[in-house]
Amino acid sequence: MTKTLKAALLALVVMNAPVHAEIEEARDLMEADRYEEAMKELWPAARSGNADAEELIGIMYAMGLGVERDDQRAFEWYLRSAMKGHPGAQSGVGWYYEIGRGMPAPDLVRAYMWYTLSAIGGDPDAAISLEEVVKKMTKDEIEKAHILVDDYKVWMYPFR
Numbered sequence: 001m002t003k004t005l006k007a008a009l010l011a012l013v014v015m016n017a018p019v020h021a022e023i024e025e026a027r028d029l030m031e032a033d034r035y036e037e038a039m040k041e042l043w044p045a046a047r048s049g050n051a052d053a054e055e056l057i058g059i060m061y062a063m064g065l066g067v068e069r070d071d072q073r074a075f076e077w078y079l080r081s082a083m084k085g086h087p088g089a090q091s092g093v094g095w096y097y098e099i100g101r102g103m104p105a106p107d108l109v110r111a112y113m114w115y116t117l118s119a120i121g122g123d124p125d126a127a128i129s130l131e132e133v134v135k136k137m138t139k140d141e142i143e144k145a146h147i148l149v150d151d152y153k154v155w156m157y158p159f160r
Contacts, residue, residue, distance in 0.1 A: 023052050030056070035066020046077070054081035055089040062092065071102025082114065085156050087121030090114050091129060098133050108137050112145035113152065120157050 022041050029038035039060060045053035058077035061070045075096045081089030094114030100106030111133050118126035134142065153160070 023050065023056070026053070026056060030060075030065065035060060039066055049080075049084070051081040051084040051086040051089065054078075054084075055086050055092070058089060058092055071096070075102055082117075083156075085121055087118045087123035087126065090118035090121060091123050091126050094118060094126070094129060094133070098129070108133055109141050109145045109148065112137065112142065113148040116145070116149045117152055117156060120153060120160055 026041035061074035098111035
């Protein structure tokens, strides 16, 4: 590794260290049921596009932790994070589509797609969710979901 590459990597790590620390602090605050303080820690990172912070804010809105439960806002925060490849958020999006909470109706095709992407990304619970949603689907719906998975997978997980 060249000196220039090492310096660039070190600068990237140092630059991201404060964001990582804020998110870890927010997780600790959430575990201590100090949700309003956690939100204050997460907000700057989430507004800057950090997928971990976005997913945690999605959880807070989905469960009404320190904020009023708001399914639309929860879904949007999960979706922002999911589109960046966050497996936990992808499962969250899949769950919203499966249940249809805050939506006109459930969408099992999209639920299957998001659970599959989450499983590819490494979420161990996604396989269980996938097993459950597939029980509710027709063969045609599963085929449509596979087309969507293929469309998303190539740009979300190009090396998997």
